Each structure stands twice: as C-alpha cells, then as structure tokens.
C-alpha cells in the first residue's frame with residue numbers, strides 16, 4: 297500500500313496538552329517502521345490554490361493565510377506556519393487519492409492537520425482545510441462518483457455541508473450523538489439533487505465492534521453497492537477506539553481492521569481496488585502523548601480570545617440550515633420513525649420503518665444497555 301507523508305506534518309502544533317498532537321503521527325510512523333511497512337512512501341506538494349477553491353471560499357483561504365496567531369475556535373489554534381502545513385495536508389490527501397486511482401491499489405495519507413470539520417467558509421474542531429473534500433474534487437476531475445465513508449467518532453460536519461446538495465459525492469458518517477460538533481442527525485438526508493446522498497448514523501455512546509459490524513453489513517455495504525462509486529475515500533478517525541478519551545465508542549483494534557477489510561473488499565468489487573484511506577478525522581495516539589492533562593493541562597482561550605469569522609458567526613447563531621436539533625438515536629427508537637430506504641439504482645426516502653436500519657439500531661440499543669466487556673489486546 298502506498299503511504300503519503302511529509303516531515304513538516306510534525307511541525308503543526310495546537311496548544312499545550314491538546315489531543316491532536318504530533319505524537320499521534322510519531323506513534324503511527326514508529327509502528328509502521330517496526331512492522332516493516334514503511335516503504336513506498338511519497339512526499340506531497342502543497343495543494344493547488346485552484347483545487348482548494350473548489351471546496352473553500354477564497355476569503356476563507358486568505359483568512360487562514362493572514363490569521364497570524366490565535367484561536368479560531370476553542371479547540372483550534374492557528375500559528376503562522378499553520379497555513380502552509382494545512383496546504384501540505386490537503387496536498388497529501390490529493391496525492392494519495394490520485395496514486396490510488398492510477399495504480400488501482402489502496403493508499404494511506406498520514407496527514408496533519410485533519411480536515412473533516414472544515415466547511416467551505418470555516419475551520420474548527422482542529423481542522424483548517426477539508427482534506428478529504430479536496431481529494432474528492434480531484435477525483436471528480438477523472439471519475440463520476442465518489443463515496444466518502446467517515447467512521448471517526450465525530451460527525452464530519454464540514455464534509456457533510458460541502459456535499460449536502462450533490463449526488464456525485466456521497467457522504468456516509470457514523471458518529472457518537474450528542475457530542476461535538478452537535479450535527480449529523482439521522483434525518484439529514486441531503487438537499488435538492490443531493491437528497492438521499494447524505495447519510496448520517498448517529499449512535500449512542502457504548503457502541504463498539506458488533507454495532508459497527510451491523511453498520512457495515514446492513515447499511516454501508518448495501519448503500520455502496522447501490523451507489524456504485526468509482527472511488528471510495530475514508531475519513532479514518534481512530535478516536536472511535538475504546539482507549540480514546542475523547543468519546544464513548546468502544547471499537548477495538550480488530551474491529552477497525554474488520555471495517556478496513558470490508559471496505560477493501562467493497563472497493564475491489566465496486567471500484568477495481570482503488571480504495572483510499574486518510575485519517576481525515578482526529579486520530580488519538582496511544583503513546584506517551586496521549587490524553588489531556590500532559591504538561592499541566594490543556595490551554596483554553598480566555599474570553600474574547602477567539603476570532604470568529606463573519607460567516608461562521610451566522611452559523612453559530614443558528615441562521616444556517618445544518619446547525620439545528622434533529623432526532624438522536626434514542627428518539628428514533630422511541631418514535632419508531634422513518635429513516636431511509638434505498639433500492640437498486642435509485643434512492644427513495646420516507647414511508648415505513650426500514651428493517652435494516654431497525655435491526656442496526658436495535659443492535660446498538662442492546663449493546664448500549666448492556667455492560668460491555670472490552671478485551672485487552
């Protein structure tokens with residue numbers, strides 16, 4: 297498998313004690329080297345401005361470039377070098393996607409900073425530019441349909457918003473409900489031409505390998521088989537791992553491997569093997585840098601220290617469509633409400649309770665209600 301990596305990814309630093317740290321990448325690189333998998337490593341260039349502008353507004357790109365130093369949101373710090381490294385992260389994801397498409401084999405982009413919370417006109421949640429969205433735009437120059445699968449702990453609100461009205465890029469996300477960024481409701485189905493091509497599966501805390509196996513077999517595989525993407529991009533956030541302190545999912549390492557295996561099999565069947573993986577979400581390292589509290593605790597902004605960009609202010613006031621309250625998984629179960637259906641070729645929505653989704657949610661309810669025994673590896 298091709299790896300894409302740049303040494304400058306280590307230069308990117310949030311605040312002291314921040315979980316999105318260079319140690320994440322150190323841990324991954326060290327493990328890949330120890331396993332003798334550190335070969336076929338490509339070094340990317342910064343993403344082209346023209347391609348970046350397919351995803352982000354020129355004003356937002358310039359605002360990151362000229363930001364200087366300070367907080368973009370309580371969790372997202374900008375330094376003078378952030379812009380350049382964020383361009384390299386987007387460039388790395390694009391290079392992985394292009395290589396996978398050309399070779400017909402998987403590629404893994406080991407990039408920092410992450411991207412899936414960055415929308416067209418805002419950053420946030422440790423993200424500046426939406427790496428996976430930029431890679432999808434690059435692939436769309438050559439192919440018709442791209443699927444983005446996001447099984448990070450968090451909802452990729454940026455990716456969701458960017459493709460919400462489009463059907464050429466399907467977005468499907470599992471995420472823990474009720475945590476940051478507070479978006480990704482089960483009835484967020486897409487808009488206009490994109491209706492049916494945005495799928496959000498919010499799950500309660502406690503969900504682990506069995507729930508994800510249900511998700512993969514009963515939702516992801518049928519959806520991808522129906523959509524028939526030419527390429528699959530993955531926002532791989534290892535923060536859904538049971539040892540990660542950010543959330544409440546309980547995926548084990550074998551659970552992650554099983555999802556990857558299934559996605560690889562699907563990509564071989566549907567796209568001729570061109571499966572591209574990148575850690576688009578936030579990956580927590582399990583080395584000495586893990587967790588908050590190191591170096592005396594996480595540095596948070598004081599009042600008035602966050603510079604919020606004008607369009608972002610509108611969104612935070614609830615004036616844009618995606619920041620709203622929809623039903624979470626518990627409410628869906630209680631109401632037995634309609635979620636989604638998909639047939640062969642075309643999408644249809646509404647009317648009746650979908651048995652596959654029902655089975656999935658029953659599974660996660662069962663898991664959430666039971667004590668989960670987590671095997672140590």
Ligand SMILES: [Zn+2]
Pocket residue numbers: 448449450533535577578
């Ligand atoms: Zn995450």
